[in-house]
Amino acid sequence: xxxxxxxxxxxxxxxxxxxxxxxxxxxxxxxxxxxxxxxxxxxxxxxxxxxxxxxxxxxxxxxxxxxxxxxxxxxxxxxxxxxxxxxxxxxxxxxxxxxxxxxxxxxxxxxxxxxxxxxxxxxxxxxxxxxxxxxxxxxxxxxxxxxxxxxxxxxxxxxxxxxxxxxxxxxxxxxxxxxxxxxxxxxxxxxxxxxxxxxxxxxxxxxxxxxxxxxxxxxxxxxxxxxxxxxxxxxxxxxxxxxxxxxxxxxxxxxxxxxxx
Amino acid sequence: xxxxxxxxxxxxxxxxxxxxxxxxxxxxxxxxxxxxxxxxxxxxxxxxxxxxxxxxxxxxxxxxxxxxxxxxxxxxxxxxxxxxxxxxxxxxxxxxxxxxxxxxxxxxxxxxxxxxxxxxxxxxxxxxxxxxxxxxxxxxxxxxxxxxxxxxxxxxxxxxxxxxxxxxxxxxxxxxxxxxxxxxxxxxxxxxxxxxxxxxxxxxxxxxxxxxxxxxxxxxxxxxxxxxxxxxxxxxxxxxxxxxxxxxxxxxxxxxxxxxxxxxxxxxxxxxxxxxxxxxxxxxxxxxxxxxxxxxxxxxxxxxxxxxxxxxxxxxxxxxxxxx
Numbered sequence: 335x336x337x338x339x340x341x342x343x344x345x346x347x348x349x350x351x352x353x354x355x356x357x358x359x360x361x362x363x364x365x366x367x368x369x370x371x372x373x374x375x376x377x378x379x380x381x382x383x384x385x386x387x388x389x390x391x392x393x394x395x396x397x398x399x400x401x402x403x404x405x406x407x408x409x410x411x412x413x414x415x416x417x418x419x420x421x422x423x424x425x426x427x428x429x430x431x432x433x434x435x436x437x438x439x440x441x442x443x444x445x446x447x448x449x450x451x452x453x454x455x456x457x458x459x460x461x462x463x464x465x466x467x468x469x470x471x472x473x474x475x476x477x478x479x480x481x482x483x484x485x486x487x488x489x490x491x492x493x494x495x496x497x498x499x500x501x502x503x504x505x506x507x508x509x510x511x512x513x514x515x516x517x518x519x520x521x522x523x524x525x526x527x528x529x530x531x532x533x534x535x536x537x538x539x540x541x542x543x544x545x546x547x548x549x550x551x552x553x554x555x556x557x558x559x560x561x562x563x564x565x566x567x568x569x570x571x572x573x574x575x576x577x578x579x580x581x582x583x584x585x586x587x588x589x590x591x592x593x594x595x
Numbered sequence: 596x597x598x599x600x601x602x603x604x605x606x607x608x609x610x611x612x613x614x615x616x617x618x619x620x621x622x623x624x625x626x627x628x629x630x631x632x633x634x635x636x637x638x639x640x641x642x643x644x645x646x647x648x649x650x651x652x653x654x655x656x657x658x659x660x661x662x663x664x665x666x667x668x669x670x671x672x673x674x675x676x677x678x679x680x681x682x683x684x685x686x687x688x689x690x691x692x693x694x695x696x697x698x699x700x701x702x703x704x705x706x707x708x709x710x711x712x713x714x715x716x717x718x719x720x721x722x723x724x725x726x727x728x729x730x731x732x733x734x735x736x737x738x739x740x741x742x743x744x745x746x747x748x749x750x751x752x753x754x755x756x757x758x759x760x761x762x763x764x765x766x767x768x769x770x771x772x773x774x775x776x777x778x779x780x781x782x783x784x785x786x787x788x789x790x791x792x793x794x795x796x797x798x799x800x801x802x803x804x805x806x807x808x809x810x811x812x813x814x815x816x817x818x819x820x821x822x823x824x825x826x827x828x829x830x831x832x833x834x835x836x837x838x839x840x841x842x843x844x845x846x847x848x849x850x851x852x853x854x855x856x857x858x859x860x861x862x863x864x865x866x867x868x869x870x871x872x873x874x875x876x877x878x879x880x881x882x883x884x885x886x887x888x889x890x891x892x893x894x895x896x897x898x899x900x901x902x903x904x905x906x907x908x909x910x911x912x913x914x915x916x917x918x919x
Contacts, residue, residue: 342685345716352712357703430699436665437693438716438764439685595626595666 342440346448349435351455365460368409369467376528377401377471392530395559402473403482403558404527406464407489407550413460414490415497415518417453419510422501425449432593442589450495450582457490458483474558481557488574489550495581502588521547549573616641616768616799617662621671624657631657633823634671641767644790644800646810646817648905650913653820655803656696659772662801664688676767689717692766692798696773698753700745700760707732707741710760717764724763731759735789751782758789769793771802775809787812807905821913831905838911839903840865842881846874846888847897856893863887877903 381397392400425431435445461483468474500513524531524538525547531539542548553570556562617639624632632654639645647655660666662675664684673680675687700709707728714724732738735755740748748756754774761769774790775783790813794800804810810817811831819827819834827834835841844864848856850872857869863884864876878884881900888895 341718345718348715349712352708353701353704356708429701430695430697431701433665433695434699434701434713435716437663437688437691437695437699437761438713439689439718440716441685593665 342444343447343451346435346440346445347451347455348448349431350449350452354452354456365463366467369405369464372405373398373402373467373471373473376405377473398471398473399475399559400555401528402468402471403479403554404551406461406468406482406486406558407554408522408525408527408547409464410457410461410486410490410550411493411521411547412518413457414453414492414494415513417456418494418497419501419513420507422449422498423504423507423510426502426592436593442594443586445593446498446582446585446589450491450498450585453494453498454487454491457494458487461486461490476558476560478560479558482554485550485553485557485571488571488578489546489554492546492550492574492577492581495578495585497581499581499585499588502585502592521545526551546574546577614640615674616676617645617801618674618677619662619672622658622661622668622673623670624654624661624666625669630823632661635818635820635825637818637825639768639799639801641799642794642797643815644794644802644813646814647801647803647820648805648807648810648814648817648909649803649820650805653913654823655820656772658820659770659801659803663691663693663770689764690767692761692764692769694754694757694761694769694771694774696776698757700753700756702746703744705742705744706737706748706756709745709756710763713760714763719764727763727765728759731762734762734792735759736785749782751778751785754778754782754786755789758786762793766798768799768801771800773803773805775804775806783809807909811905819909819912826912827908834905834908835903839907840877841879841903843901843903843907844876844878844881844884844888845897845899845901846876846885846895847872848874848893848895856895859891859893860884860888877907 377398381401384397385391391397426433432445436442440448464486465474465479465482468479497513500509504510524534525542525545527547531542531548534542549570553562553567553574556566556570615638617637619635619637621634622632622637623630623634635654635658637658647658649655657666661668661673661680664675664680664687668680676690678687680687701712704712710728710731711721711724714727715721719727729738729741732741735758737752737755737759740752745753745756758769758771758774771790775786778786787809790800790802794813800813802809802813814831816830817828817834818825827838829837846856846860853869853871853874857867857874860874860876861867864878866877868875868877876884885898885900888898
C-alpha cells in the first residue's frame with residue numbers, strides 16, 4: 335500500500351467519477367442557474383444602481399465585473415462544502431461506500447485522497463460553467479480570466495478538506511445545518527464577495543482577512559481583473575494550500591479513527 | 596536480508612499459507628476498556644468451511660473484521676494467507692472476498708454497474724470485469740436483473756448481489772458475516788445452495804452465524820464464541836458428541852409438575868433440564884428413556900424423542916439467558 339499510494343487513490347477517484355456520470359443530471363440545472371440568477375439580479379440589477387451612483391462602480395470597475403469573480407470563488411466554496419458534507423456521511427453511514435472500498439486493496443488514505451480528488455474535479459467543473467456564464471454576461475475582460483479556475487479549485491478545497499474532516503466525526507447531519515448557518519452563509523455575505531471588506535467595521539474587516547474565502551475572492555478577482563501582483567498570487571495561494579494541507583491531515587486522522595476501528 | 600534468504604522466507608510463508616489460510620494465536624481486540632475478542636486461537640485450513648458461532652456480542656464480527664484486515668489487531672498474532680495484516684493488509688485484501696453484515700451496495704447504480712465499479716477497486720481490466728460480472732450474475736441468479744437499479748431489489752437479491760460482488764476478484768477465501776440474517780426461508784436456501792457450490796469449487800468459506808441450522812448445513816468445522824472467548828471447537832458432530840448426548844427426550848407435564856417430575860426421572864438421563872413448558876432429558880438412548888418414563892406411571896401430556904442438535908450444544912455452552 336505504501337509503495338503505490340497514487341494508483342490506489344485513483345481507483346477511489348474513478349468510482350466517484352463513475353457515479354457522477356450516472357447522477358449528474360440532478361445537479362446540472364442548479365450549476366447553470368445559480369450564476370445566471372446571481373449575475374442577472376446582483377450584477378445587472380443592483381449593478382446599474384451602483385454604477386450610476388457617485389462612486390461609479392467599485393474600485394473603478396463596473397459592479398458586474400467586480401462581483402463576478404468574487405461570486406465564482408464563493409460558488410467554489412459552496413460546491414466544496416456541499417460535496418464534503420452529506421456525501422461523506424453517506425459513504426460512512428448510509429450507503430457505506432467507504433466500507434465497500436476498504437474491503438478491497440484500498441486503504442483509508444486512498445479512500446480519502448480519491449474522494450478529495452473527485453471533489454476538486456467537481457469544483458473545477460462548477461467553476462468552468464460559472465466562467466462560461468460570466469463570459470456570456472460580458473464579465474470577463476482578458477484571457478487571464480482562465481486563471482480563476484485553478485484559483486477556484488484552491489478556494490473550494492480550502493473548505494472541502496476541513497469540512498470532510500468535520501463530516502467524518504459527525505454522528506448525524508444536524509452539524510451540517512449549523513455549519514451552513516453560522517459559517518458558510520456569514521462568509522458568503524461578509525467575505526468580500528459583494529463589496530470590499532474595507533467597508534466593514536474594523537473588527538469584521540480584520541476577521542475577514544483570516545478566512546480562506548477572502549483570500550480566494552481576492553485571488554480570483556485580482557486574476558480576473560489583471561490587477562494582482564505575483565507576490566500576492568503566491569501569498570493567497572499558499573494561505574489556501576495551508577488550509578488544504580491542515581484539513582487533509584486532520585481528515586486523515588479522523589478517517590482512521592472512524593473507519594479503521 | 597539477502598535475496599536468497601528472502602526467497603527462503605517467502606517459500607516457507609507460502610507453504611504455511613497453503614495449509615493454514617488463517618492462523619491466530621492470542622488474538623485480541625479491545626475498544627478502550629472493553630475487550631471484544633479475548634486472546635483466541637484459530638486455524639482455518641484451505642478448502643474448508645469454517646464457522647464462528649455465538650450469540651450477539653460474542654466477538655464474532657470483531658474477529659471477522661480483523662481477519663478482513665480492516666480492523667487493526669490490538670494484541671496477539673494474526674496471519675492471513677501467511678502474511679501479517681498490519682504490514683500486508685492491501686495485499687491480503689486483494690485476495691479476499693468480503694460479504695459484510697450490512698449491505699454496502701450502491702443503490703443509485705444498477706446491479707451490473709455495482710460489479711463493474713467494485714472490480715476496478717482491485718485494479719482489474721474492464722473487459723475482464725465485464726466478462727466475470729455476467730458469469731457471476733448468472734451464478735447468483737440475477738442475470739435478468741442486471742440492468743435494474745439496486746434500490747428495487749429484495750433483501751435476498753441484495754445479499755446475492757453482495758456475494759457476486761465479493762467474488763469479482765476470484766478470492767481464495769470468502770468471509771461472510773451473518774450472510775442470511777433477515778432473509779426469508781426461500782432466500783436462505785438459495786443462498787446456502789450457492790455457498791455450497793462455491794465450497795465445492797475449492798473456495799474457503801469463513802462465516803459467522805447465530806443460526807444453528809446454517810452452521811450444521813455449511814460448516815465443516817466451527818468454534819463457539821461466548822463473551823469474547825472461544826468456548827468449544829470441532830465439527831458439528833464432534834461438538835454434539837462432546838457437549839450433548841446423541842438424543843434428547845422432550846417430555847411435557849402440567850407446568851406446575853415439572854420440578855417434581857425432574858426429580859423422578861433424574862436417573863434416566865445424563866442430564867435433565869427444566870424449561871417452563873417441558874423437561875429435556877439428555878441421553879444416548881432416547882427410546883429407552885421415553886419407555887422408562889411411561890413404565891414409572893408418570894403420565895406426560897406428550898413425549899418426543901429427537902436427535903441432539905447444535906442448538907443443544909449452543910444453549911449448553913452459552914446459556915439460555917438473553918444477550919442484548
